[in-house]
Amino acid sequence: MKLASGTTVITNGTLVDGNGGPPVRDAALVIRDGRISFAGPVREAPPAEPDATRIDARGGTIMPGLVEAHFHPTYFNVAALEDLDIKYPVEYVTLLAAANAKLALECGYTAARSGGSLFNIDVWLKKAIEGDLCPGPRLAASGREICGVGGLMDWNPDFRKIGMDGLVLLVNGADEARSAVRKLVKDGGEWVKTYPTGDAAAPDTNDHHTLCMTFEEMHAVVSTAHNHKLKVTGHCRATEGIKNALRAGYDAIEHGTFIDDEGLELLLKRDVPCVPALYFELASVERGPEFRLPQRVIDGHRETLEGGAESARKILKAGGRLGMGGDYGFGWNPHGDYARELSFFVKYVGFSPLEVITCATRTGAEIMGRGSEFGTLEPGKLGDVLVVDGDVLADISVLEDRTRFIAVMQGGVVKAGQMK
Structure with missing residues (x-):
């Protein structure tokens, strides 16, 4: 650039x-x-x-x-699971990702860390942005994500025989976890995004209090990634999943929704940053009926909203670091609305505007590993x-x-x- x-x-x-x-x-x-x-x-x-x-x-x-610290460039008006991985061919998703990157820059976000991407589109998007081929934030790429078999991100039924490989690498045990990371190393990413826990979106199989990866799988991901100088983060809502990630050596935590005192101590000891990504939860509650989200899912998002807000307050009050960003690209939480996250943290969570701006600039750059360059x-x-x-x-x-x-x-x- x-x-x-x-x-x-x-x-x-x-x-x-x-x-x-x-x-x-x-x-x-x-x-x-x-x-x-x-x-x-x-x-x-x-x-x-x-x-x-x-x-x-x-x-x-x-x-x-601003730094969007949880950016999904390949998400586009997602309203159903198939929208995330099989709705469009990869060629079109690449064009959508470039459009989302341009929009993020126009919204004042000069840098972003990918929270996961279809295939490794974000790796090549970063190259295009840095080569001034297309406008967008300075990008930290992650490519495909990692989740345990049968976990939150494993939704295509086996009889379809299409798997999840475009979006997620599914693992069963530590050996497969190591193999998945090696594929991501080959793809050229900087971050490895994992799914240690479930989410309110899957109340019947992997809700926000369930675990989707074993500690052994998570530790294998970290040791392999760190060997290749990649950083690891994870979708962590359930209390034990948060602590497993911190004990395994994760470099960041996404959401940190139901952190307890022990988890907070672990987080502070290693100064691990957390990106709560909470406005998505409010949008899911407020606009869920419009998009026909089941009431059980909406209720789960409401619980996640309250738990996540309390956890964010605890982390900041204790001196921890928080980044700003969150799952934009859903129909009820579209790209372009990124700054609603910032308003939410002032009006709903109770942070001061100055605290939020610090999280959205300096801390975001630190999470990207580029705090000495910008932020x-x-x-x-x-x-x-x-x-x-x-x-x-x-x-x-x-x-x-x-x-x-x-x-x-x-x-x-x-x-x-x-x-x-």
């Missing part, structure tokens, strides 16, 4: 640098050759070159680009910036309205927004 050349100066706005500190009123941000050279009060800014590009923040907010507005970091016409700290829902974005920048290049 090319960096901008020359100098860009952004002024007339409040700087929210992503580190969680007090905002800087009447601030300036200077980007030289794609990297930040100054971030602070305008009175302290160095003199700008006469030919510098100038961006007026219009009294709004200058902040880091905060500091000298030396990439000029991945979001300039918003509005006070985000006064009303975080402004981030849901991309017509309010003055500029979405990657490496100092304006990729979206009114300045594009």
Whole structure:
């Protein structure tokens, strides 16, 4: 991904640098050759070159680009299980993924970590984005996911003889778990996404209190992935599944819905980040009837919603790290609504806007393993910036309205927004 050349100066706005500190009123941000050279009060800014590009923040907010930490680029208006793996040919799903990536960037998300992808489309999507062939967030890819046979992601009946290989690698025992990871290594991903637990979506077989992988399978995944320098995360709702993942050496936890005190201690001891991904649960409860979700499924999502909100509060209060992002791409939770996650954490969970922005910028970059490159507005970091016409700290829902974005920048290049 090319960096901008020359100098860009952004002024007339409040700087929210992503580190969680007090905002800087009447601030300036200077980007030289794609990297930040100054971030602070305008009175302290160095003199700008006469030919510098100038961006007026219009009294709004200058902040880091957002990080979508649980991104499913190949999901598209999913309303039934077959929509996830067999509805469309892989060629069309690839085009849909590219469209979703472009939309995410237009929504202010300059980076994203894949939470799983049909085939290894996200691996090639990342290459296309980095080669400036198509616009999208800086991407951490994971490709296909791993789940135990008969678990949450094993839904195609055996008589169809089509398996789940396009979306999920199914394993039975530690040896098969190691083999699955080796396939993902060959595919070129950076993260291994697993399913240690079930979900409210499958109340009859694998609900949100069931386990879908054994500890031995999970440990085999971790040891093999780490040997090849890949990181491991997992869909963890059930309490024992969360603790199994942490004991096995997972690098991140998705959801962490029903974490107990022992699990919290394990999480804090290793400083493992968690991505709650909770707005999906609220959307499932509120819009479930519209999409004819069974009442048992809606009730399960309501329990998951409340348990997940409480767990998120516990983790943040205890000093743990949370990323922002969640299962967008369902009919009731479509791509483009990513910032609703941020509003939800303020209005429903009770976080402050500053806490949420820190989770959605600095922590997201840390989860991607790229905290030294972006996620905060500091000298030396990439000029991945979001300039918003509005006070985000006064009303975080402004981030849901991309017509309010003055500029979405990657490496100092304006990729979206009114300045594009």
